[in-house]
Structures are given as structure tokens and as C-alpha cells.
């Protein structure tokens with residue numbers, strides 16, 4: 001898997017920089033807004049999500065087609081952007097490259113050279129998950145989940161691989177919300193064993209540490225082990241695990257450790273103070289693979305289908321009826337998640353005698369173990385539609401059947417949809 005340039009949000013939209021009030025910011029990256037998009041003095045290329053939002057489609061000097069073709073669109077090459085001189089000189093160290101014939105060829109559908117967006121920087125677990133999902137792909141780091149969604153929508157990437165749940169930390173709610181807000185399809189899943197290390201600058205001893213930084217999920221997954229190690233120090237959230245390691249290294253922080261992977265230690269010149277610090281040795285994160293088009297569901301291997309629905313009727317029986325539509329057909333549910341209904345978060349129910357009751361309204365996300373190609377799944381969904389006011393199939397895709405103990409670098413390359 002080749003590393004690629006990073007896609008970043010502009011200063012105003014970057015949660016790493018916004019509202020932290022002296023918290024963790026990555027001082028190694030000097031922010032500047034140039035020509036309507038933010039660029040940082042770093043080795044990474046930058047695409048602002050603001051630019052993406054207004055549809056400028058400018059990537060490192062290249063302009064993507066405003067209305068991408070439906071099939072086999074050209075995928076533009078990401079090259080390092082011009083760097084911004086700290087003194088304001090703005091001397092570009094690398095100019096935009098001319099488009100080549102190869103840049104105009106249709107996006108490959110399998111494996112090598114597929115451009116896969118993930119959230120984080122090289123060394124993040126999401127990068128590893130992208131490599132498991134699409135061996136040999138070009139992994140494209142993005143600074144936010146939302147940017148990874150947009151990168152696929154704007155044809156800058158062919159796929160996105162994003163975490164949705166962890167065996168210790170639970171659901172990654174942000175991605176559930178984004179799945180609903182965007183129109184991408186789930187085309188596969190990968191489950192990645194997550195093995196955390198405590199990283200510090202070479203020569204730093206544990207006793208000197210006053211702070212541990214990492215992704216909130218990683219901090220949660222190591223909470224008890226850190227305490228058992230006597231590390232009752234400040235724990236601070238960072239955008240991703242590898243980014244935390246990079247930050248400690250770039251700023252020479254000798255009082256701060258990061259929780260990240262051993263690959264992050266190698267990449268950023270950090271020392272592993274402790275290995276395997278997750279609270280459970282079977283710590284696993286599940287990622288979904290997203291694409292612009294759905295895959296054709298099949299029945300020759302185990303499939304999972306993910307749906308989201310809402311109902312506008314009162315009472316709990318709707319949920320019961322929906323779930324029984326699967327139970328009666330012997331379809332196992334593997335996951336159920338509820339999120340606040342964005343457009344109608346509260347329902348007021350007037351009761352003449354007692355007053356006004358206020359109920360929260362929810363969107364329900366359900367994963368079930370069947371392919372949409374199976375009549376029993378189609379019938380279950382037809383029934384669910386009768387009970388619900390809104391129903392969307394997020395995807396029907398092959399289940400990740402890789403043994404948990406397998407070394408993913410040598411494992412069966414899973415579904416490459």
C-alpha cells in the first residue's frame with residue numbers, strides 16, 4: 001500500500017485547531033489560507049473540505065470535473081502542494097504536475113492503485129484497515145471523517161474505509177450520522193485487531209510523563225491499563241492515534257506520551273514504552289468500506305445488509321414489529337444502533353390531564369446477516385417498509401470472515417469490492 005498526500009480541512013473547520021483554547025494543536029503544521037483553501041507547511045498535500053463543499057474540485061493544482069461521469073471516471077493524481085513559506089514568501093517547492101494519459105484512465109475497480117480515503121495520518125489503524133480491505137491500494141489520509149466521505153463523492157478517492165465500532169469503546173457515532181447525510185454505499189467490512197503501544201520520545205522514562213494523548217477511542221480502550229501502570233496523568237483527546245505520535249515527535253515533548261501503533265513509532269521516531277496496553281487482548285475495530293456505487297449482492301458467500309429507518313408512529317411496538325420481521329424469517333441481527341433524529345429530534349405529546357410529554361425521536365441502524373439477493377431479506381424489508389416512515393439500505397456486502405488471529409499482511413485479501 002502506498003502512502004499518499006493528506007486531505008485536510010481548512011483552519012476554520014479543523015477541530016484540531018478550533019476551540020481548543022490551548023489544548024493540543026499540531027504546531028508543526030503552520031496553517032494559512034491561500035486562495036480560498038488552507039494549506040499547511042508540511043510534507044502532506046492539502047484539500048480543504050470547504051473547497052470540496054463549494055465544489056471547486058481543485059486538488060493540488062488540478063481541477064476535477066464538476067460533474068463526474070457515472071461510470072469509470074478519471075481519478076486525478078494527488079501530488080504534494082506548494083508549500084507556504086513561514087515568512088510569507090510563498091516560494092513553491094513543487095509545482096502542479098501536468099495531467100497524464102494515465103490520469104484519465106477509468107478508476108480501477110479492484111486492488112492495486114485503488115485510491116482509498118481514511119481518517120488520520122500514516123500509521124493510523126484506519127490506514128492499516130484500508131490496506132486490509134484493499135491490498136496494494138493508494139491510501140489517502142484525510143483529517144476528518146467528513147473529508148473522507150467527500151473525497152469519494154468528488155472522485156478524488158475511489159473508496160473510503162472508516163471505523164464504525166470497537167469491541168471495547170463501542171460505536172463511532174459520527175460515522176453513523178455521516179452515513180445518513182451522505183449518499184455513499186457500504187460495499188464491504190473489515191475487522192482489525194487493534195494492538196496499542198505507549199510511545200514516547202527516545203530516552204523518556206514513564207515517570208517523567210505528565211500527559212497521554214491519543215484518539216478518544218484509543219484512550220478509552222487503554223483506560224484501565226494506563227491506571228494499572230500508575231499513569232494517572234492528564235489524558236487528552238487527539239484526532240487520531242498516529243497524529244498524536246507525530247505531534248509529540250514534531251514538538252519534542254518529553255513530558256507527553258501517545259497511544260498509537262508500532263508502525264506509528266517507526267514512522268515518527270518514537271520509542272515503545274509499553275506494548276499491548278489495550279484493556280482487552282481481543283480488542284477489535286470494525287470498519288466499513290464505502291463507494292459511490294453499491295455492489296451487486298450475491299448468495300455464494302455470507303453477506304450482511306445494513307439499513308437505517310425511522311418511524312413516525314407512537315409507541316414501542318414499531319421497533320418490535322420491525323425486529324420481528326427479521327426474526328420470523330430466521331435472519332440474525334448483528335447490530336442495532338439508535339441516533340437522534342436530526343430533523344425531528346423531539347416529539348411533543350399533549351395529554352389534556354397531565355401536560356406535554358417530550359419524547360426523543362430516533363433513527364435506527366440495523367445490520368442483519370443476509371444478502372439482499374435472498375428472497376427472505378427482500379420480504380423482510382418489504383414488511384419493514386410498511387411499519388416505517390423512512391427506510392434506506394446502506395449496503396449489502398460480504399462479511400469479513402478473516403480469522404481474528406491472522407496476520408493481516410498475509411491474510412486472504414478479504415472482499416475487495
Ligand SMILES: O=C(O)C(=O)C[C@]1(C(=O)O)C=C[C@@H](O)C=C1
Nearest residue numbers: 124125126163215217240241285
Ligand atoms: O486513530 C486511529 O488510528 C484510527 O484509525 C481511528 C480509530 C477509531 O476511530 O476508532 C480506529 C481504530 C481504533 O479503534 C482507534 C482509533
